[in-house]
Amino acid sequence: MDRQNTIGSAVSVTGIGLHTGAPVSVRLLPARANWGIVFRRSDLEGFEIEAQARNVARVSYATSLMKRGVLISTTEHLLSALVASGVDNVVVEIDNLELPIMDGSAEPFVHMIEAVGVRPQRARRRYAKVLKPVEVVDGDKRIAVYPSDSFRISYRISFPHPLIADQSFEFSPTPARYAVEVAPARTFGFVDEIEMLRKNGLIRGGSRENAVVLTRDGVMNTLRFPDEFCRHKVLDLIGDLALLGHPLIGHVVADRAGHAMHFALVSSLLRDRSAWAVVSSDELQPAKAQIVVGTGAARAVGAR
Ligand SMILES: [Zn+2]
DSSP, X not given: OOEEEEESSOEEEEEEBTTXXXXXXXXXXXXXXXXXXXXXXXXXTTEEEESXXXXXXXXXXXOEEXXXXXXXXXXXXXXXXXXXXXXXXXXXXXXXXXXXXXXXXXXXXXXXXXXXXXXXXXXXXXXXEEOSOEXXXXXXXXXXXXXXXXXXXXXXXXXXXXXXXXXXXXXXXXXXXXXXXXXXXXXXXXXXXXXXXXXXXXXXXXXTTTSEEEOSSSBSSOOSSTTHHHHHXXXXXXXXXXXXXXXXXXXXXXXXXXXXXXXXXXXXXXXXXXXXXXXEGGGSSOOOHHHHSOHHHHHHHHHO
């Protein structure tokens, strides 16, 4: 049976925020079953913000949470590492408003979780099983989710840049596959955009140490995968889907999407409760009773 997990023990890491450039330390703490993922601002008397769609504030260049005026910014890479590693219940304590960017990927967070391990809990895991297609379209951007027996992602991006052009990536997440194929993929940006972002007070902590920087026809870093860009979109999507509050059972198909589209899909699902159901793992396998009855009966069913 599929149980909920927390982490084996407390673990911490330090870094700087991508947008604020401010130093920040993060401490993950084990939490009880059915607790979920909850951020805690240790610099604000332990103020807590649940990683839930209702607390999402901004989704332009990062996914930020806000509750009663308190902000937690750039949550998606840590959320991605947590849910993809199978962590359901954890307290994420931070002493500033933005999560550290680390190397621009989720790999340092995966290593942090691996260092203490995941610990199974008594409670069953509950999934959001998609029952009918849900689609969001915005110009040439599209994201949809379809019923499926497992969680799968098909992601496609298209940028007018020789190193990106058209890329697609198919992914059926397991913790081991995520750690190798998706977690190391770094965030990326175009050198032309950097000035505009800086003017808007963003990416003050950004550098080639924590992002893949694309020039007009090249790249300032060594790529970790030829399709690192598309893999990073998959990483972001997994983190943004965590805001649904349950692991998803469905096939997500994304075309030129981003944080805003990812969150639009989460919002559409939350608005249409007929499109999905909360099920535990032993309810996921459909009963096949009609196939195991006598052959005569099966033939009779087939003949109708
Ligand atoms: Zn990202």
